[in-house]
Amino acid sequence: MTDLLLSQFRPQPKLVVPQSAITAPYRRVIDAHNHLGAFGGNWDQRTPAEFFAHLDHAGVAHYVDLDGGWGEDILTDRLRRFKAFAPDRYRVFGGVDWSKWAAEGHSFADRSATRFRAQVARGAQGLKIWKPFGLHVTDDTGALARIDDPRLDAIWAAAGELRLPVMIHIADPVAFFDPVDATNERWEELGAYPDWSFPSPPFPSFSTLIEAFANLVRRHPNTTFIGAHVGCYAENLGWVSALLDECPNFMVDISARVGELGRQPYSARRFFLRHSDRILFGTDAGPDLATYAIYARFLESEDEHFNYGPGEIPGQGRWHIYGLNLPRPVLDQIYYDNAARLFGL
Template sequence: MKNYIYLLVSLAFIVSCKEKWNNDDEKKETVALDKKSIKKIDVHAHYKYDRDYLQDFFEEWNMKGILVDVAIEDSTGIRRSWNAYVDLAQARPDLFWLCSSLIGVGLSEPDFAKREIERLTKEIEQGAKMVKVWKNFGMVTKDANGAFIQIDDERLQPIWDFLKEKGIPVMAHIGEPVQAWRPLDDPNNPHYGYYTQHPQYHAFQHPEIPSYETIISARDNWISKNPDLKILCAHMGSMSHDVDMIAERLDKFENIYVEPAARFGDLAGQDSKKVRTFFEKYQDRIMFGTDYGNGRSQDSLTDDELQNERNELEKDYNEKWRYLSSTDSLEIRNQKTIGLGLSKAVLQKVYYQNMANLLKVE
């Protein structure tokens, strides 16, 4: 009996050591992985102004970026960054590609679709490889009858048909994190700072804004009506709080992809093993995005401010790299977590190959 017990204890010790060795080997592999060994595309960037350091910085990260235009409706009309992005992409053609935008202002006018298709045709000729729609649909823009315009509005269908014909994907930031419909009572909430600074998008304060469920349902209906339209759901499809919810849509809709720009805090707040399993299962459908950029010209910055800006970018990109590639202990937007430690093969898809395949670029 003693020999039997000794044998069991010995076997348990061997298994424990083997698991430790495997884990140590995996950790060494992920931590030692050189960031430059993986090509990257930041699929969700907003570098409005050029910087002297941009060339070296992007080369150090072995990275390119997509300059994503946003059409914003305010009291002055529609504001865009398209012309600035075109200028930067032309100045740095080896660093950046372009993404145009669409907003629903004027949808009730009979020639709306025709006008927008003509504009998008010109911007595709200028280099746009995607078109972005964002939370104006569902949360801000209204039609002539005063109704919030949802993304599945049938009056938009000619535009989706046009983009399908041209082979142009849509980047869709529809809705907001579910926390936008909740009170801001926890400063550790990853979205506390944003909604404190941008109360117009804190739907909890604006009961006239349709519910989260209404907007997500309209988004899903739009996707189902356009199975041949490639759709990149920005910010994890506004479902970043629950990877199971994202997985459900990825299983249901074969034409969609997701990227986590500005939502890494939501991922970090979930169980790392679960998030890692999600990334591994959907490794062909997830892309890397950050939402990083700048909003001031270089001439308006002091040398110290410019250096601090670069340092902050380095810190932020490195934080995402550690979260995805290592098993380090991290804190992202007040959420303590363990890095996912994704394999090199998965990292190559998420950081680069998936987007390169979608846009048909090298």
């Protein structure tokens, strides 16, 4: 018996179990976490007419584009073309330009809040905080910024005053903070994307980041935070559930985490039922039909042991997932109602 290379392992399940015929969500959805640019499928290169026709085909009623950023170019382009074409079906979020902290010093947060208000005046409808916050963003002294740094309060307060949500992505999968060795469950993924590895030191530990994130949410009860990717901690639904219980201003989306949710189907089903009014549908994969099909199968079916990715080898780890068979009223909340309430649709 010789060892087989992991990259050549292609086990074919021999299970004989019932399988649903679900190929799309059963109803129209709001995709609350997505992009138009590069990793969303380059839809920003297409015409708005093509894009919205595709959304019709995909059954997407409303699309949240988080790409607005902090410069003016992308936001202007998205507002001028996509928002103007279908104002009721599309929204784009703004951002914070952390690179200005060094030069602006003490006035950085106030000026960032002012810049965000200007983005909102032009049409932005939320604030997206990207992953570098906590991992790479530095303050005016060059030190790594803490996620719950009180010097930044004006930014979060502005979003609350404007009644616009902050979509925030903190840290990354827990295993990205572990050594990249034979015990790391994301070994193949980290091999493919070495810059997704955040060993501590020099990076803060995962627990440091996630606890600072929880503090941020606690300290700003008048601001709604959407924790991207199941509250940034899909591996620990008990932790996310406790923060949802504690903080009414906290919501989560399920984007890019059906692989995590679907490998813990009992815990995930309890989580969806308990917090059915706080969970947003979103995929983070562009308006991709194959991805919507997988999410629908996960949420709606009782299918067992299926691939959570569109490729032959699932990208986040070599496991399979199980459908949750959620009740229709819960599906309606997650697919549409929660986001409609949040966005005033």
